[in-house]
Amino acid sequence: xxxxxxxxxxxxxxxxxxxxxxxxxxxxxxxxxxxxxxxxxxxxxxxxxxxxxxxxxxxxxxxxxxxxxxxxxxxxxxxxxxxxxxxxxxxxxxxxxxxxxxxxxxxxxxxxxx
Amino acid sequence: xxxxxxxxxxxxxxxxxxxxxxxxxxxxxxxxxxxxxxxxxxxxxxxxxxxxxxxxxxxxxxxxxxxxxxxxxxxxxxxxxxxxxxxxxxxxxxxxxxxxxxxxxxxxxxxx
Numbered sequence: 213x214x215x216x217x218x219x220x221x222x223x224x225x226x227x228x229x230x231x232x233x234x235x236x237x238x239x240x241x242x243x244x245x246x247x248x249x250x251x252x253x254x255x256x257x258x259x260x261x262x263x264x265x266x267x268x269x270x271x272x273x274x275x276x277x278x279x280x281x282x283x284x285x286x287x288x289x290x291x292x293x294x295x296x297x298x299x300x301x302x303x304x305x306x307x308x309x310x311x312x313x314x315x316x317x318x319x320x321x322x323x324x325x326x
Numbered sequence: 327x328x329x330x331x332x333x334x335x336x337x338x339x340x341x342x343x344x345x346x347x348x349x350x351x352x353x354x355x356x357x358x359x360x361x362x363x364x365x366x367x368x369x370x371x372x373x374x375x376x377x378x379x380x381x382x383x384x385x386x387x388x389x390x391x392x393x394x395x396x397x398x399x400x401x402x403x404x405x406x407x408x409x410x411x412x413x414x415x416x417x418x419x420x421x422x423x424x425x426x427x428x429x430x431x432x433x434x435x436x437x438x
Contacts, residue, residue: 243424252334254413254428255370268425303369312424313358313417317369 214238216318218304224324225294232290233321237306244287245315246279247303248272255303261287262309294325327352332414332429340437343404347432349397349414358417359390361399364431365410373399373412404436 217236225231237244242263247255258277259269263284273279276294281287291298301322305315332349339345351359359376374381376388376397387400397414414429 245424245426247428252430254330254415254431255426257425257427260423260425268423307424313360313375313426314372315424315426317371319369 216304216306216316218302218318218321220321221319222322222324224326226326227294227296229294230290230292231294231323232288233302233304233323234286234288235304235306235318236286237304238316239285240308241306241316242284242309243307243312244281245305245307246287246289247305247317249301249303249320250299258289291323294323296325299323299325328430329353329418329427330414330416330429332432334430334432336433336435338435338437339404341404341406343436344400344402345404345434346401347399347412347414347434349399349429351395351397351414351416351427353416353418354395356395356416356418359388359397360415360426361386361388361397362413362415362428363410364413370413370428401434404434406436406438409434409436 219234245260246258249255261281276292279289301320303320305317307315361373362370363373364370380389385402389398411431413431
């Protein structure tokens with residue numbers, strides 16, 4: 213499967229714990245995006261990378277959230293001191309720079325904070 | 327006011343019906359427009375881009391009205407497999423960064 217892959221698919225954690233999600237984009241795609249989606253809503257932009265550079269962060273991304281893409285390939289999204297309001301589907305997408313609006317999404321990581 | 331607004335529905339239509347979804351966006355500097363489709367518990371997938379002159383892909387027709395900041399999607403001869411949530415998507419701003427703004431989505435249920 214050469215699509216966008218995300219791991220884990222599901223994560224259940226207790227409030228206050230830290231969690232980390234991984235995204236592997238389509239191999240030749242230089243742009244990588246993180247979105248968050250809650251029930252009944254469309255995805256909300258969180259941040260994006262071009263290669264290893266993080267170019268934009270949403271105001272939704274509080275100080276507890278950090279994302280990295282150290283070698284311009286896979287990316288990680290870490291949430292520290294999780295809160296119940298962090299419960300959501302976290303979606304990763306990737307695109308080629310010249311076709312940046314055509315984004316291919318992974319299946320997402322569903323986070324439940326108890 | 328949300329940046330991209332859609333009627334969440336649901337729209338319940340019989341097979342073979344024609345159904346239209348509308349969407350409005352607030353940022354007049356928006357450059358690119360799309361419809362994505364999301365099946366239940368699945369990831370969003372690009373359905374079609376929306377061009378100023380309007381465009382068609384089989385049974386699907388998309389229209390853009392920049393003056394009214396309005397986008398539409400028309401589905402003709404609805405199939406059961408068209409049942410999904412349709413997300414109106416805009417690339418906000420003139421820099422065309424690839425940062426997509428999604429509407430809430432409109433749910434379509436096609437019934438036999």
